[in-house]
Amino acid sequence: MFKADIINRIETTGAMAIVRTETIERGIEIAEGCLAGGVDVLEISYTLPNAGDVIKALNDKFGDELLVGAGTVLDAETARLAILSGAKFIIAPNFSKEVAKVSNRYQIPYAPGCTTITEMVEALEVGASYIKAFPISNFYGPTLVSVIKTPIPNMPILASGGANLDNLEVWLKNGVDAVGFGGLLTKGAKEDITTNAKKIREIIVNTRKSR
Numbered sequence: 001m002f003k004a005d006i007i008n009r010i011e012t013t014g015a016m017a018i019v020r021t022e023t024i025e026r027g028i029e030i031a032e033g034c035l036a037g038g039v040d041v042l043e044i045s046y047t048l049p050n051a052g053d054v055i056k057a058l059n060d061k062f063g064d065e066l067l068v069g070a071g072t073v074l075d076a077e078t079a080r081l082a083i084l085s086g087a088k089f090i091i092a093p094n095f096s097k098e099v100a101k102v103s104n105r106y107q108i109p110y111a112p113g114c115t116t117i118t119e120m121v122e123a124l125e126v127g128a129s130y131i132k133a134f135p136i137s138n139f140y141g142p143t144l145v146s147v148i149k150t151p152i153p154n155m156p157i158l159a160s161g162g163a164n165l166d167n168l169e170v171w172l173k174n175g176v177d178a179v180g181f182g183g184l185l186t187k188g189a190k191e192d193i194t195t196n197a198k199k200i201r202e203i204i205v206n207t208r209k210s211r
Contacts, residue, residue: 003107006088007129009067010178014204015186016041027054033190037197043071043091046078052085059086076102093134095119100126111158130158142170147173171191172207
């Protein structure tokens, strides 16, 4: 899968599940719930030591049906391990030029966490595919996207935190390119996850049609 294909798939889906799970079995359950609801992008967080195993297991089971990436990738060493485990994209709460280099070497999209315009522009200059608005999306809400995109309209923004079923439409209308969800897409029974995934996808599809 080419880098451009991965970027396009993330943007087309418009939402991803941010997964922290201690077992492969729960990871599969979450993935099945998300897929049934139309969300086919999962970020597996490296806050837990089994993240690589979960990524590999999901790829083995679902193949191209699911787009699996790695989250909370703080350094180049973790980035390479994640990519070797099968991660198709790299997301982080911080910006690291070393992680950008590794991601570019393997032609993997990189979305670093940035808090200032200066940091965001610098990240784009070294090849970031998305800018993860973290943790500022939690504090500023949907207006953050339009503020950033007024001077830099082409900056691709991934919101992480602050988005929910009540305000997702506003995020989208303000120009966010993709949104990460934690609890809505990872907690509860598989059926609960499917229900939330369907609601999220419905909002995304309907809002994009109305633009």
